[in-house]
Amino acid sequence: MKNLKRLNAVEAAHHFIDKHFPNCQGSVLAGSVVRGEETETSDFDIVIFDQNIRSSYRESLIEFGWAIEVFVHNLFSYKPYFENDVKRARPSLPNMVSEGIILKDEGVMSSIKKEANELLEKGPEEWTEETIKIKRYFITDTLDDFIGCTNRAEELFIANTLAEMVSVFVLRTNRNWIGTSKWVVRSLKNLDEEFTKDFVNAFDVFYKTGDKSIVIELTEKVLKPFGGKLFEGFALGKESL
Template sequence: MVDDKKLDPFDTAQLFINKHFPHCQGALLAGSVVRGESTETSDLDLVVFEKNLSISYRESFFEYGWRIELFVHNQISYKSYFLSDYERARPSMPQMVVEGVILKDDGMISAIKEEARKLLEKGPKEWSAKTIVEKRYFLTDSLDDFIGCNDRAEGIFIAGILAELVSEFVLRVNKRWIGNSKWIVRSLKAYDVEFAHDFVSAFDEYYKTSEKLKVVQLVDRVLEPYGGRLFEGFSNGKE
């Protein structure tokens, strides 16, 4: 029987670990609750380290009135997730480890937290000059689709793709971590609050009024230091 009475999040996390992982080597509570940003729909993110685990896994629960997202690793598997996050520039696992409140520790958590902290400070894998050229081309292509679109329904979704591409571009060329969904805006704010405001304002105006000018100007502003829009002369895969 599911208990739908919502307990204190930190009490819930401790009860959950004691119940399901009483012999684990370490456990952390992370996510919006720890950051003081929780809402009615927030869940609890728990990172658990099990010495004898053969393979890492993720699992979801509903207990003590909370949705619980569980990320279970052994003492080695988390490293591959750190590397993957570094390569894709989305630091999900390192961020959870750094911000996580310790629920249990047999002496390994401090070293893992330090490893995660150093990775976050280092920043993501740097884009090559070739990658920047390719991203300029695809961003230009989406911008042209946006400018030429006369169908409101199509324009809504083109704008969404354009927002993702321009946010990715400005963050990656500045060697900053990226995000998706709500983390797009959070990542932009972490980089530059003023730019984040301009970014939101431009797309908000388009969604409210169908006026495209601010979005077009924003994309051109981002591309200008790297040569501006790119179409003619672009080539990929040609020997």
């Protein structure tokens, strides 16, 4: 992927549109290159809006010296993706559209960007008390597994699961969008930088030294405002007599 002569991302994206989607009604360039966070291995994302496309699709290509992820929609197919992203609280497509640099616009991008921005500003649906209760139980169960485990290999994977569960719990109970991979830390930072430092440090210490105490303390602290750990009395799917 190293190519000192390759075009910059915006130029490459324009060439890509001209070559593959010359008749599209709109397109945006998104991803790390837009945020100024690209690395030597970064790709870039292009979202296409073309009224002649029958159904949406995604494709990965290498052209103009870049790895390119292209997300293709017609002028209606993107809407169910927006809705699904809101339901899962991970707004991948709305984020791309919102932050994206417009490459082409034949009068459609303003309204689509407005839709994306409004969804992002509104945030995900608030968790119900029942959902919070269920999440508390499963975090408690995983934490107890983590505490009691003496097998290093198993501990590593339990810790991974616990980290994901706790991060999602913190974000969703604060009505914030969630993320995966690197976006977990970015989403947490957007909410609370100090907590994020504590969160990363807790798991970093465990992975380096095997000391579980900071992870345990952090997890219990996260659960405390919602009633703490939960096991006894929890029931799921039980019918009342």
